Amino acid sequence: xxxxxxxxxxxxxxxxxxxxxxxxxxxxxxxxxxxxxxxxxxxxxxxxxxxxxxxxxxxxxxxxxxxxxxxxxxxxxxxxxxxxxxxxxxxxxxxxxxxxxxxxxxxxxxxxxxxxxxxxxxxxxxxxxxxxxxxxxxxxxxxxxxxxxxxxxxxxxxxxxxxxxxxxxxxxxxxxxxxxxxxxxxxxxxxxxxxxxxxxxxxxxxxxxxxxxxxxxxxxxxxxxxxxxxxxxxxxxxxxxxxxxxxxxxxxxxxxxxxxxxxxxxxxxxxxxxxxxxxxxxxxxxxxxxxxxxxxxxxxxxxxxxxxxxxxxxxxxxxxxxxxxxxxxxxxxxxxxxxxxxxxxxx
Numbered sequence: 001x002x003x004x005x006x007x008x009x010x011x012x013x014x015x016x017x018x019x020x021x022x023x024x025x026x027x028x029x030x031x032x033x034x035x036x037x038x039x040x041x042x043x044x045x046x047x048x049x050x051x052x053x054x055x056x057x058x059x060x061x062x063x064x065x066x067x068x069x070x071x072x073x074x075x076x077x078x079x080x081x082x083x084x085x086x087x088x089x090x091x092x093x094x095x096x097x098x099x100x101x102x103x104x105x106x107x108x109x110x111x112x113x114x115x116x117x118x119x120x121x122x123x124x125x126x127x128x129x130x131x132x133x134x135x136x137x138x139x140x141x142x143x144x145x146x147x148x149x150x151x152x153x154x155x156x157x158x159x160x161x162x163x164x165x166x167x168x169x170x171x172x173x174x175x176x177x178x179x180x181x182x183x184x185x186x187x188x189x190x191x192x193x194x195x196x197x198x199x200x201x202x203x204x205x206x207x208x209x210x211x212x213x214x215x216x217x218x219x220x221x222x223x224x225x226x227x228x229x230x231x232x233x234x235x236x237x238x239x240x241x242x243x244x245x246x247x248x249x250x251x252x253x254x255x256x257x258x259x260x261x262x263x264x265x266x267x268x269x270x271x272x273x274x275x276x277x278x279x280x281x282x283x284x285x286x287x288x289x290x291x292x293x294x295x296x297x298x299x300x301x302x303x304x305x306x307x308x309x310x311x312x313x314x315x316x317x318x319x320x321x322x323x324x325x326x327x328x329x330x331x332x333x334x335x336x337x338x339x340x341x342x343x344x345x346x347x
Contacts, residue, residue, distance in 0.1 A: 065346050072339040079332045084302060086325040087309025090317070097315050103308040110301050117294045124287045128280055135276040142269035146262060153258040156251045163248045170241045174234055181230040188223045191216060 090097075091107050195216045312322065313329060 061346055065343055068339050068343045068346075072336055072343070075332050075336045075339065079329060079336065080306065082325055082329050082332065083309035083313060084305045085309070086312055086322065086329070087305035087307070089321060089325065090312045090319075091305065091308060093319065093321065095312065095317055095319060095322075097308075097311050097317060100308055100311045103304050103311070107301060107304050107308065110297050110304070114294060114297050114301075117290055117297065121287060121290050121294070124283050124290065128283045128287070131276055131280050131283070135273065135280075138272055138276070139269065142265060142272075145265050146269075149258055149262045149265065153255055153262075156255045156258070160248060160251045160255065163244050163251065167241060167244050167248070170237050170244070174237045174241070177230055177234050177237065181227065181234065184223055184227045184230060188220065188227060191220045191223060195220065 091104070096104060313326065316326060
């Protein structure tokens with residue numbers, strides 16, 4: 001009844017604020033009034049207060065119990081770990097107990113298996129190390145051969161560059177001589193024309209004209225000699241260029257042969273490097289497989305250490321190194337017992 005009244009009142013207040021456009025402070029004042037009214041009802045209703053108290057009390061008890069259970073789980077895990085370590089230590093010291101022959105025998109078998117696998121791992125590591133060393137040495141040998149071939153090729157390359165330089169000089173000189181030859185040919189043609197003009201100038205030749213014709217003929221003869229000299233020079237230069245080209249071809253042939261050898265050496269170097277890497281990767285895969293098998297054996301040993309540790313802890317075999325584990329296990333057991341009592345007290 002009270003709840004329906006409060007709901008109706010709050011709805012009416014909200015509708016009034018919305019419809020009549022009441023300011024915000026008026027709306028919040030009504031909400032505050034409703035909350036005060038609820039608090040007043042709660043304080044007067046003893047049964048409601050009792051139920052609320054019971055609810056919070058049960059919740060608190062559950063939380064406390066949950067924390068105790070979490071603590072006990074941690075302590076149990078700690079105890080299990082101590083028992084496993086106890087069994088492992090007892091096995092390492094080869095302490096035999098009355099009811100532990102089966103576990104002892106199984107642990108001995110697994111240890112032998114682990115040793116074999118470990119030896120296999122060591123052998124694989126040795127092989128990988130050997131392959132890496134061999135690859136480095138092989139690479140150095142190939143690099144030395146490549147360096148040797150480069151040194152062998154170097155004089156040919158230098159000589160070839162020298163030939164190309166000389167060839168370029170000859171080409172420039174031939175071009176210049178051809179220009180000079182063209183100039184001489186033009187002068188010869190011009191002189192011949194002058195000579196023809198003088199000879200055709202009149203029918204009668206006096207001494208002056210004869211002297212002029214002779215001078216032109218002598219000049220023409222010298223030009224012809226110059227032309228012949230340029231022709232010979234150009235011919236000599238061309239022959240020298242041809243000779244250089246032949247020498248250049250011989251050197252290019254030698255360089256080509258050396259470069260062919262270099263290419264083969266580089267190919268062999270890459271091929272052998274790939275072969276080494278292929279074998280190394282195969283060894284690494286085998287190493288991972290063996291490592292996985294070792295981990296699997298270790299997992300198989302753990303429950304055996306635990307069962308062996310339980311037997312040793314039960315018999316309390318006298319041994320100085322095991323006493324440490326006994327005392328630790330006892331302290332953990334005491335804490336577990338105390339937590340169990342605390343949980344029982346809450347029930």
